[in-house]
Amino acid sequence: MSQSDDLLLCPITLELFKDPVLAQDGHTYERQAIVEWIQKKGRSPITDQPLSLEHLYPNHAIKKAVDHFENTMKSKKYQYVLGVDVKKKAGRPLFQSFGKTIFYAEWLPTKKNRPEIILLKIDGARSKKEASFYVDLSRHPHIVRTYGIVHEENDDEDDENNAVMLLQEHAPMGSLYDVLQERRKAPNENILIEIFLQILDAMIFLAFNNVVHADLACRNVLVFRLDENDPENIIVKITDFGLSRHSQLYSLAPSAKKTILNIIPTRYVAPEILSVNTTPDDYTEKSDVFSMGVLIWEAYSRCAIPWAKITDDNDVARRVVNGERLLKPKHCSESYWSIICKTWSKSPKDRPTFAELRRFLTQQYYETTPQPFNIENNTNFYESYNTTKQEYQGATSGNNYSTQLDTNDEIMHNPTNTSIDIVIKNCKMRNLANSRDNCVLLTTGSFNPVHPLHFQNLVRVRDFLENEHQPRWNVLAGYISPTHDSYVHSKLGDPAWIPAKDRCRLCEEAIQHEGPGLSSWIAVSRGECEWEDGFIDFDAVTENFRDFLNSTLVGAGTLFKYPLRVVYVCGLDHYNKCSHVENIEKQKNMSSAIVYRTGCNEQQISRSSKTSGIIYIPLIKERSKLVDVSSAEIRQYFQNPGGNKTNIDR
Template structure:
């Protein structure tokens, strides 16, 4: 396991420290994570030397640095001004698609002791909740961390309404699960895929508990923070881009917006009820997300193949999904897990 560049992140969870402890190997870990690791492995995840629970000591310096960072976010009310608090890095966007752009970003005045960040811009959208709600909703080990909203500085006489949302989020160094699968010559073995599925499901349960429907669950909306081919436990994925739909509880269409991802229905991933001509907010439920989870699992087993790839007409796909037709079973998927996918 490699140590992250950011001193505020636990090497095991890759999340911000809450209760950092120093171990015998000279490295700092989140207490709960390293205790579980020692109980199962007995050795350092970084140096492989023996570790014991009796030799874990609070790291007050790291705790102070994390508390200072978290306090600085709260003092800003999780709201930042572009080119004053944060800035876009020079160069082309990291990612761009219809209605959505991701930029590399930096903290101002310095990046020291602060996590790597990106700016996610969603055109034609407005937020429905306070910034703190989005921040708290991302405090889960398998949900991409949101640090707040970013606004462009405007003149007092500028009355133009801002028809875009900009979220400040943590950076995923390995891209999306879709990218990882596409770059590989073969699909990861099933035990690795299952660990990834369990992490996604854990995050989806958290969203459901908070009354949030993802509505666009797919491999391209799962980001990879660590991937170890040989160790199923040594991988971390996090979900992103949840709530981006016309009937979202998190976002609303901006007045007069013509270009927005909120209007797009990912027909090859959504449940039959979402494809109805008279779909309403009540049709977007955790059950519809469960259906999409099954499609995501099929996509992962199929090395990132787009569902119904041999069918070019989306209307034909819609007819097949509404009539309960199933995707074909991937050859590398065991009968037990295929049974689970079919039940979703």
């Protein structure tokens, strides 16, 4: 890895600094990025000399320069004048096609302490949004950064050749199309999968913000770094999204003579886009998913033209609409090909979402790629303290049944249904790898549907454990675990119950809706609701969750030195009705946190008040502005709008 030419960019992430620190090698890095690097590799990414976390110092000069740059952009409202704030470099354009031109550009009056930039000119288009919208939409590690909108010095709104000019960061390696075309053979499959996962991260973000790309292809993926020896060093970013006739971001300029917005990339789009009766409603996340499948095919094929043997685009359109699909590329394995084919289902509803597609690829990657840490060969890994099979009582279809869960042999939770990224990220940010007091919260339930009180309980428990509990515990993450369909359906019946897939999605969207205050440490675990053996009670779920975290993250060669404690979170009414809570506090590295409202049923806190494994946490101010509304009341409200809805209204 080499030092970035842009002093304001971290050489690891290639993003603008937020918290720059100076390391022993004399180079400056983003704090979180270099901490993770040192934790994993221990040596400088630039000089290869040994580095330590103890010798990272804030770089105030770089921080001041970045803040000045950001404040200057904000003061201009992210709008610039050509020839005054920026200029085109002399010479030919970097890229030019029908309706789109890219120019090398420079900052004015000086480019000192400014990132390298280009001007993207889109002919015959006008922006629908404020400049700040385009800037904020690009604040993602895998979306090309937009610094603002550029206007001609004498901009004429009535000019029939009106165009939008975006000021964007420069990608030194060009497009993925250029990079792959120059190669004699396709990269290794693990390199391509890393690229696809980064693109999917960006598309998940766009889909969450209701933005349709409409032209996903390798030419619209820019390469910032390609490291074939270490896929984790690869950085790609998507660009040119929203350029379509039905764009949410741009509109056609009056009397536009040429514009890319009218062009349909026939060989890449979904069949519903090729229909003669296409409407704006046909441009969806699922139409982008279809194009993502073509992009993946294209990358495997070293950017060969899709349907290259067919010269007529109309013939291609007829074939796609009739259900014909591209053939498997030579270097694509069968396991990944079966996933790609899911993106090409004729009906949009049968295609996966971007989040689901990312999960499919990740799961296949874990199954086929050797991992650096092998639990079975490591004598220091965390051992489950419950090594015997135990029976747990559950309910399905209204009947009790017993299921055996061997915590040594069967792992309900795994990296594909329970992301541990939040745990790792927060541990490294807070430098807690060697702490004995780390814990993770877990709460289970139907979440049919989810509402703010579910989150509030986790927040209250976190605050209590980190500030009031003795000893103070470090809460690294909180997980919501929706219950298995068999139990929820048997309890609620039709039409009240919501399938697990949708309950998980609603929980994930609710977390994102609440913002970084929650999304930075709360996530959804799908392990319980996707367990193939059916419903398992929450004490077994919690125990299995503990074993998954510790067998994955604790021990020599991993992140944590000491076992993680899992704290099961529930309300007082749940605790008083379920003896399973007592099973939890009897286990090693497991506790229960019982939240209750002061002045409400406190007399019921008696059964295990002297048990150290159970922590009682009062809710005082937290609910002063909220009314207790149960999931049942919410369901009844929508099922019977004319009924009693006092609490809902409040």
